[in-house]
Amino acid sequence: MNAPADQSSGLLSVRDLKKYYQAGGLFGRAAPPVRAVDGVSFEVGRGETLALVGESGCGKSSVGRTILRLQEPTSGSAMFEGVDIFSLDRAALRALRRRMQIIFQDPYSSLNPRMRVGAAVAEGIEIHRLAPRKEIPARVGALLREVGLDPEYARRFPHEFSGGQRQRIGIARALAVEPAFIVCDEPVSALDVSVQAQVLNLLSDLQQQRGLSYLFIAHDLAVVRQIAHRIAVMYLGRIVEEGATDQLLSNPRHPYTVALLSAVPEPEPGGGRTRIVLSGDLPSPSNPPSGCPFHTRCFHPLKNERCRTDVPLLRPVAGTLAACHYAETTPQPAEAGAA
Amino acid sequence: MTPALTALQEAWRKPQGRAGAALLLVVVVSAVVGPWFLPDPLAQPDILAGSRPPGLGHPFGTDQLSRDILARVVAGARVSLSVALLAVGLSATIGAAVGLISGYLGGLVDAGLMRLVDGALAIPRLFILLLVLAVWERVPLLALVILIGATGWFATSRLVRGEVLRLREETYVRAAEALGAARRHIILRHLLPNTLGPLLVAATLGVGDVILLEAGLSFLGLGVQPPTPSWGSMVLDSREVLVSAPWAGIFPGLAIVITVLSANLFGDALRDAVDPRSA
Amino acid sequence: MSHVLEVQNLRISFPSGQSRVYPVDGVSFWLNRGETLALVGESGCGKSLTSLALLQLVPAPGRIEPGSAIQLGDMDVLALRGEALRQIRGRRIGMIFQDPMTSLNPVFTVGDQIVEGIHAHFKISRTAARDRALHLLQEVGIPDPVERLKAYPHQLSGGMRQRVMIAIALAAEPEILVADEPTTALDVTVQAQILEVLDRLRASRGMAVLLITHDLGIVAGRADRVAVMYAGQIIEEAPTEQLFAQPSHPYTQGLFASVPRISGPLRRLTPIRGTVPAPSAWPSGCRFRPRCPQAFDKSEQEPPMLPIGPDHVMRCWLADTPRIVAADERTR
Numbered sequence: 001m002n003a004p005a006d007q008s009s010g011l012l013s014v015r016d017l018k019k020y021y022q023a024g025g026l027f028g029r030a031a032p033p034v035r036a037v038d039g040v041s042f043e044v045g046r047g048e049t050l051a052l053v054g055e056s057g058c059g060k061s062s063v064g065r066t067i068l069r070l071q072e073p074t075s076g077s078a079m080f081e082g083v084d085i086f087s088l089d090r091a092a093l094r095a096l097r098r099r100m101q102i103i104f105q106d107p108y109s110s111l112n113p114r115m116r117v118g119a120a121v122a123e124g125i126e127i128h129r130l131a132p133r134k135e136i137p138a139r140v141g142a143l144l145r146e147v148g149l150d151p152e153y154a155r156r157f158p159h160e161f162s163g164g165q166r167q168r169i170g171i172a173r174a175l176a177v178e179p180a181f182i183v184c185d186e187p188v189s190a191l192d193v194s195v196q197a198q199v200l201n202l203l204s205d206l207q208q209q210r211g212l213s214y215l216f217i218a219h220d221l222a223v224v225r226q227i228a229h230r231i232a233v234m235y236l237g238r239i240v241e242e243g244a245t246d247q248l249l250s251n252p253r254h255p256y257t258v259a260l261l262s263a264v265p266e267p268e269p270g271g272g273r274t275r276i277v278l279s280g281d282l283p284s285p286s287n288p289p290s291g292c293p294f295h296t297r298c299f300h301p302l303k304n305e306r307c308r309t310d311v312p313l314l315r316p317v318a319g320t321l322a323a324c325h326y327a328e329t330t331p332q333p334a335e336a337g338a339a
Numbered sequence: 340m341t342p343a344l345t346a347l348q349e350a351w352r353k354p355q356g357r358a359g360a361a362l363l364l365v366v367v368v369s370a371v372v373g374p375w376f377l378p379d380p381l382a383q384p385d386i387l388a389g390s391r392p393p394g395l396g397h398p399f400g401t402d403q404l405s406r407d408i409l410a411r412v413v414a415g416a417r418v419s420l421s422v423a424l425l426a427v428g429l430s431a432t433i434g435a436a437v438g439l440i441s442g443y444l445g446g447l448v449d450a451g452l453m454r455l456v457d458g459a460l461a462i463p464r465l466f467i468l469l470l471v472l473a474v475w476e477r478v479p480l481l482a483l484v485i486l487i488g489a490t491g492w493f494a495t496s497r498l499v500r501g502e503v504l505r506l507r508e509e510t511y512v513r514a515a516e517a518l519g520a521a522r523r524h525i526i527l528r529h530l531l532p533n534t535l536g537p538l539l540v541a542a543t544l545g546v547g548d549v550i551l552l553e554a555g556l557s558f559l560g561l562g563v564q565p566p567t568p569s570w571g572s573m574v575l576d577s578r579e580v581l582v583s584a585p586w587a588g589i590f591p592g593l594a595i596v597i598t599v600l601s602a603n604l605f606g607d608a609l610r611d612a613v614d615p616r617s618a
Numbered sequence: 619m620s621h622v623l624e625v626q627n628l629r630i631s632f633p634s635g636q637s638r639v640y641p642v643d644g645v646s647f648w649l650n651r652g653e654t655l656a657l658v659g660e661s662g663c664g665k666s667l668t669s670l671a672l673l674q675l676v677p678a679p680g681r682i683e684p685g686s687a688i689q690l691g692d693m694d695v696l697a698l699r700g701e702a703l704r705q706i707r708g709r710r711i712g713m714i715f716q717d718p719m720t721s722l723n724p725v726f727t728v729g730d731q732i733v734e735g736i737h738a739h740f741k742i743s744r745t746a747a748r749d750r751a752l753h754l755l756q757e758v759g760i761p762d763p764v765e766r767l768k769a770y771p772h773q774l775s776g777g778m779r780q781r782v783m784i785a786i787a788l789a790a791e792p793e794i795l796v797a798d799e800p801t802t803a804l805d806v807t808v809q810a811q812i813l814e815v816l817d818r819l820r821a822s823r824g825m826a827v828l829l830i831t832h833d834l835g836i837v838a839g840r841a842d843r844v845a846v847m848y849a850g851q852i853i854e855e856a857p858t859e860q861l862f863a864q865p866s867h868p869y870t871q872g873l874f875a876s877v878p879r880i881s882g883p884l885r886r887l888t889p890i891r892g893t894v895p896a897p898s899a900w901p902s903g904c905r906f907r908p909r910c911p912q913a914f915d916k917s918e919q920e921p922p923m924l925p926i927g928p929d930h931v932m933r934c935w936l937a938d939t940p941r942i943v944a945a946d947e948r949t950r
Binding site for chain 1: 516
Binding site for chain 1: 776777778805806807809811814834837838858859862863874877878879880881884886889894
């Protein structure tokens with residue numbers, strides 16, 4: 001299913017990325033900043049897919065946008081093909097945009113409603129002058145065919161298409177500049193189940209054919225399993241666990257990963273595994289808990305004072321990296337006293 | 340079917356839109372072809388006869404200088420409509436440019452431009468125009484158009500800026516930025532086309548405003564100068580004979596009302612057509 | 619067991635150009651007391667419209683076609699008007715919607731909105747209503763209910779808001795709760811919480827629940843029966859265990875084959891080819907025919923609901939053709 005990836009050549013390397021948003025400040029009162037991304041590090045190799053998984057407010061979308069410099073980071077570094085992304089000037093950044101692209105979540109707002117599909121797909125080609133004017137229609141046609149659409153569609157407007165088709169158009173647009181790396185920001189979350197499957201297959205095939213790398217941002221672990229070589233789980237702006245897909249899904253070491261996994265609804269007769277229902281609410285990212293960010297909702301039997309004072313760092317535990325002081329003994333759903 | 344055509348089509352479907360558009364069309368068509376069939380609006384064939392009531396040969400009657408009123412109303416339509424279209428065109432262009440730049444670039448540029456607009460909006464437009472025109476005797480038509488246009492863009496720029504503030508958060512603008520588009524490209528290719536809707540509505544409604552403005556200025560003797568006929572100056576001229584020859588004032592007055600009303604009706608219908616579908 | 623709700627041949631039409639289209643085209647089902655029926659389907663299948671029809675909330679210019687029947691116990695819902703209709707809305711059939719962000723009024727406190735729900739159907743004092751509201755918040759599992767009563771919607775998280783929605787719906791103590799995609803906008807861990815609340819309440823109050831969703835996963839283990847909708851019709855219906863063990867309609871099978879699984883062997887997803895047709899372009903004969911891998915000559919006639927097992931029906935000619943490949947071979 002997932003083509004073996006060449007992990008030797010790191011394509012993207014992110015170190016200690018932070019993105020804080022300044023909140024409020026109305027009437028001069030400075031509110032604590034929202035710590036959307038709070039020290040994230042990871043690598044993506046050529047031809048591989050790293051999934052960034054988490055629930056709303058964990059900061060995964062911010063990571064995606066920040067490494068593309070659609071937002072400026074607060075601190076940290078990101079190197080792409082050896083180039084420091086955050087220190088590029090405008091012209092160099094534009095050149096970088098050919099190599100790193102993005103696909104968005106909402107198929108209904110990611111295309112300009114007043115632009116014909118062909119023009120949207122060709123936009124990147126025109127901006128970077130990748131082909132003479134006469135050749136553009138042919139290129140656009142080829143791209144549309146590559147994503148499974150009729151080249152005739154180039155003349156139509158976005159509103160004439162379904163969500164799944166619009167996502168394909170968005171993919172064609174990203175491919176037009178021939179990138180090496182694509183941030184997929186929840187590309188299938190807004191799609192129906194059968195359409196989701198079509199787009200996932202398409203992304204997978206494109207990866208094989210073009211040797212693309214993906215940073216696949218999602219909240220659905222089942223979806224991610226289909227396409228990711230490695231998974232990084234985020235909670236409150238930090239990565240709490242990271243590892244190879246099979247490994248992480250079969251033997252999760254961080255309690256949050258365990259809870260997340262158990263909550264995934266499964267279409268099996270009888271309802272599947274017992275679920276761990278987390279107590280409480282997600283803490284506010286502008287006021288994260290001290291020590292381990294997850295300790296307020298953690299169900300680990302060994303949870304103690306240390307969890308409240310010491311921030312656990314990602315460390316190797318039984319084949320994955322987990323940020324938990326007691327990751328060796330994290331209970332699995334059957335033992336954890338599920339709801 | 341482009342979004343622009345669909346909007347126009349929808350505006351046509353509403354009864355008030357149709358009425359407005361139809362009336363406007365009548366006014367425009369008569370302004371364009373009328374003068375070929377009508378007597379010279381400046382001719383004073385029979386001054387001694389004075390004003391004649393509406394009848395054969397003079398459907399709207401004649402004024403005190405025996406000029407045919409229908410011909411003058413139609414000629415006045417040409418003048419008023421051209422002034423309105425050109426002035427509104429100028430306002431819309433300046434307003435859109437300022438609004439787009441201010442809205443997308445933000446920061447100091449935005450702050451500076453908007454403070455300018457705030458200041459300008461604080462001074463009544465009519466006041467400025469009166470001041471300038473009172474000093475400038477016999478202002479040429481082109482200068483009048485520029486003056487009206489140059490004083491009418493402030494509200495439009497705020498309107499466009501508001502739209503741009505909303506639009507620039509749209510995902511497709513993000514996508515264009517991600518593709519490496521320059522700011523100019525984003526403004527012209529993505530923002531401007533999506534502000535055309537509200538802009539067009541503002542412009543259509545603005546046409547009514549300008550016609551009233553020009554008529555008012557001409558009525559005060561400050562706008563369109565004789566001998567060029569203008570509805571406002573026609574009403575001014577008719578003051579002396581209002582009791583004995585009311586048709587001299589009624590017809591130009593009616594022309595003003597009908598044109599402004601139809602522009603507003605069509606503008607409203609256009610706004611309804613554009614609003615719910617603005618992406 | 620008498621049916622607490624019975625829908626017969628529901629058809630809803632919308633004008634389209636000169637003629638009308640039927641996004642809901644002959645839907646029939648029933649609900650028993652204390653059971654959960656899941657209505658499953660993708661966008662455009664008509665499931666939401668069906669739920670709106672139960673309370674005569676179909677938006678204009680849509681209308682419920684004559685020939686449709688909705689029986690609430692012994693009452694004909696479609697014949698009700700005005701005050702009588704208002705009486706059943708909320709009081710006998712309650713509804714919760716998908717997006718808790720927009721379903722709550724941002725300018726009123728949570729307490730006010732629950733009390734409003736109570737006062738719409740019960741003439742009790744403000745203090746009594748407030749107490750009941752407090753009790754409801756506890757029932758739906760909101761911590762610090764006294765504090766929360768005074769909170770505004772924007773101060774609560776998505777999961778909390780959805781619980782408030784449930785509390786408001788329960789305030790009128792309905793016999794039937796219609797939940798239209800109640801967890802779609804929520805994170806998966808919050809989803810689990812909300813579904814657990816719904817389960818608990820259903821058991822304690824003996825409510826019947828109509829759960830509308832596109833997510834097969836949340837249906838498993840929570841619904842007693844499942845009805846799958848496609849192109850305005852129910853195309854398969856069975857007790858949940860049955861449906862999951864033996865999905866028989868090719869569309870249902872296609873759905874199962876295209877859902878990514880968290881466990882089990884990893885295999886390439888097999889999506890259903892083609893796209894969902896629009897109501898203005900329902901295919902003739904069997905509506906799934908253009909996309910069906912098992913279409914054959916008889917598919918050109920529109921199939922009725924045919925039985926294929928105890929309590930298991932499907933709208934497919936394959937039901938009386940011994941050609942059905944065993945579901946295990948198809949989806950495993």
